[in-house]
Amino acid sequence: MALFHVRMDVNLPHDLDPAVRDDTIAREKAYSQELQRQGKWVHIWRIVGKYSNISIFDVDSADELHEILWNLPLFAYMTVEINALTRHPSAIA
Secondary structure, X not given: OXXXXXXXXXXXXXXXXXXXXXXXHHHHHHHHHHHHHOOOXXXXXXXXXXXXXXXXXXXXXXXXXXXXXXXOOOHHHEXXXXXXXXXXXXXXX
């Protein structure tokens, strides 16, 4: 198990064909929800006022996370920041 904190900022072009936009967003939602059902995409939070999110992934390796992110339909329009997480010695849970 490897936990990662991932920030994703989406920047869709203003001139993107609306049909392409809608299809891409629908495929993104379906893909992300399937990863949530599998337990790999553990948490997702929207950043208020931005087309961005903070997510926690629970995957086997950095390589697996890389593959997941590269397969996001919106990946071509994202800036992604990743931080590996480890247990804090003061945590009681």
